[in-house]
Amino acid sequence: MGKAVNNMFNTYRSEASFDEMFDKDKKIRPHWQYLYDKLLEAGNETLKQKQAEIDWHLEDNGVTYNIYNTPKDSNNRPWSLDPIPFIVTEEDWSKVRCGLKQRAKLFNLIFKDIYGEQKLLKENIIPAEVIFGHKGYCLEVFDFGFKENYDLNFYAADLARGPNGNFWVINDRTQAPSGLGYAIENRLTMNVVSNELYPNIDTRKLFVFIQEFKNLINELCGSQMDKAVLLTPGPHNETYFEHAFLSSFLEINLVQGNDLLSKNGSLWLKSLSGLKKINTILRRLDDRYADPLELKNDSQLGTSGLIEAVRQDNLKMINPIGSAILENIGLNPFMNAIADYFLDEELILPQIATWWCGQKKELEYVFENMSSLIIKKIDRTEQIETYFCKKLDTQGIVELKEKVLQNPTQYIAQEEISFSTTPYYHNDHIEPRNAVIRAFVLKQEKEYSVMNGGLVRVSTSKDTFMVSSQRGGTSKDLWILGKKEELDRVVNYNHIPHVDICIQNIPTLQAENLYWLGRYLARSIITARFIRYTVKKLTNFYRFENPSSKEAQKVLENTLTHLTMTYPGFLEKDKEKALQLDQNPMLEINQLIKDKHKQGSLTFTISMLSNTSINVKNLLAMESWKVYDKLDKEWNAFIQKPSHTSRTTLSELDNLLIYLMSYKELVDESMFKEQGLLLFDIGFKIESSLLLISQIRSMLCLKLDKSATYDTLEAILNASESFNAYRASYKSSLLQENVIEFLLLNPQFPKSLTFLTNALLKEFKALPKSKTYLTTYEEPIFKAYTTLKLAKVSQILQLGEDGTIYKNLEGILSELTEYFIEATNELSKTYFSHYDE
């Protein structure tokens, strides 16, 4: 062993009263010996390399923890994982296991009692103030505890090792505990490096617990797993990664509140083929947000009628509504009495000594010993209040006492405990850090079962004991030493959320998002191309001293306004403003490119595209996210720059288009048609058709002089990257009738309206509500197709009486626009609304 290797532990000095690795005499605890030896053997360089491997794996799997209230670009914080696990002996863990089972059982009994007979209150085991004064007490479900299966199904506890070497419970999570997905991901990632770092160590596996989780859901949904869903607040939630991940390995659909609706006293999943009844929800949103009708009225996340479905026994939940009352540190002082009352047992897992300030004697004690205590509000529903009294000055203490005196029943005081430290690899050294274990417990028939592992979070710096994922920080894998379980089957994990690969069963919201992804992507591409062409033309304007170019230029500018519907834009009626625009068209064009508040601007359209893109992210392949992230970053950087030349604008537009096109390709190849690509295609084609009609309408309906006509024809072909295709079909020079035939009527050219319309009709047939006859959304497109098929160029190109407008062309185009708009309305009504089913 070289000296450099030893250095890793040289600076390891724990101030804590208990260190996981070293005992009081700085001797290595026996169960750490193997890891210690292996770490020394590996040395800093290897450890560094393993850390890099871990980072790469996590990043590559897209593991993130979103943090609220941070600037947009940095809100996906990569998850980080230490190469040194937190290890616990089977002996220690078996005590934890017993303790957690007991605690889960107790919480379940409390839960059912509070929303049932309330014996605990009537017999003064728990003071009523601790329940009624806590915002987690849900009056709407006041008697649901009498229901069968209204149980605390899933429970998580935060544990830390106290000075005496025992594990203590420091927090309870009972509504929608997070962390399980991260714990599993950590294990999968550790597996990659631990085989080389620590090849000969036996640890307990996690798959048993996952199987038990599936059993639980299976039991609740009556063995109909397609009736169970995972309800997420959506992709903007801090732990969305985990929701997607969990839905995948539990094999249940991942849905948002808008995916569901309630009728007949049940909840239904909106899917493309219609409504499908569901009966079990694994929820990842808090109680108050679950039902805007009966609970928090302004919640955008839940489903109206959810409580009614539970009331009518048509819905079971993990966990049921109302379980927030158990996330109540005011219960701690009474847990021993409750254990005695219900089970005639003592608490197995110790808690931190806690005094409820609602009792006179206790309050006196708290005030006398304030400086050594931590004061907490019992309720963290709206705001977390924690005061470390030793950090307060005299004035601070006086104010805090006043605060407590105003509402004594709402506060508790706790002893400040020094928890254990554990080795943590950081900056080429191994240093002691505080760590908290999140352990997970599930209901299995009548009993509870504890996961042999967990999520360990490490404090953010050497000197603090603030352990919170919200604040960032890093994690560790928890290893329970012991014989490996036999694998009786192969467990597959993947990061794509579980969705049915069948067009019938696609959740409506997902389908709608894919449809809009297609539309916004088409709109972004076509708008960007048109702007690029216009800017290019403008830059070259003075090269040719030809007065007709001016007229063609004007047509281009007006088309830009029509295409983006950013009126008045270049159609400004005010003479002064019009003159100004005429002299400096880039004023308007720059806004069209960069103004994110201007509806129709390129940046606005891209922001809409970004929103839909986030919502379907998990259906797409990893490469497409990466391309999109780059697009988003580079474009945002560009629009934030105050000024630039036309040349840089052009090159940025080129850049954007390359990203957009590759994104489109990647979306195309990520998915099967049946998974929803069909909806994307339909959206893309509908938008392309509408914008093509708009361009032809603004550019080709006016009779211009020969030179301006030529410029305009060239423009419409070039702006849509169709010039070469045209040249291949028509060997002649540019002629109005040929271009119109090519763009409107050509049955082979994929960008022509006839081709798009025909393709749409075929794709409509693959939708689940397709009939032998024409449906309401097919009919208008069929009419459009017929109109195009019956059209003759010579007839179309007849001038009106005044000789300036091709009236028939204008008439046909306006008719076509209406058909397309009617089709989009009918399509939405048929597939996305569900209100009359």
Place this chain on the structure above:
Amino acid sequence: MIYNIYHETSFNYEGIVSFSHNLARLKPKSNKYQKLLDFSMKVTPHPYEIYDFYDIFHNNTSHMLIREPHEKFTVIGKSKVEILTSTIEEKIATCKTNSITYEAAIKRITLFSPSDLFAKLFLFDSELIPKSSQKIREYAMQSFHPKRDLFEATKEFMTRIYEDFEFVAGFSDVTTPIEKIFEAKQGVCQDFAQFAISALRTIGLPARYMSGYIETIPPKGKQKLFGTDASHAWFSLYIPSIGWVDFDPTNNLIPRDQHILLGYGRDYYDISPLKGVVFSSGESELEVKVDVSRED
């Protein structure tokens, strides 16, 4: 005494609504002090489904799903309620004999007593009624001396609100903060009730929000116009030795035979007559018509 009550609530939507879930609480309670003789509810458009249930306060609640396109949603509740005057008078009489001091009441509420247990539901801040500021606390405490009789103190507190606050329609709505009402010293019945409740809870007394109706008598010689009444609100205080006692600060009186109770809760939200969640982008406008008439 028998009253006929007509209570119509409408939502006028800006756009067309084709799907909405609604909760209606329009069916008056039956209890020791009043008896519901008859009730009917008419809903337009006709609900696709209706479920009735009792909430924790035993208020009648109807969950309704509307599933046809509509621009206006109307619920009309018609009830016939008999006021049981003799039990009310008995109750008021006990207030004069059985009341205890403010100090004694606080002591009993702070400690455990099975009979006071569920009154404690009304001791804490709720969504619309947060705890009061120091200023309001001081304002209230002028009436609540420790040794003073709680019933008398509350009566005085009610009278002070009646005298210090001005009844002004249009100044406030249900969400107007209590502090603002206190500062402006004006509002309507809901505001006075919520202000009093907040103050009482802040000084440690359980108080609940009472929602209902009051008989109005037209000026002499004038015919009363149908539908020009309003719904009414007052508060109820828990006096441990007596039970719940009602006070009406808007009219400076202890409700006897002119108040008809619809239901009660911690605040307006617990007993709002009609609330809905609508799938629509536009705004909606609430329209209410109430008529209370004494049966001869």
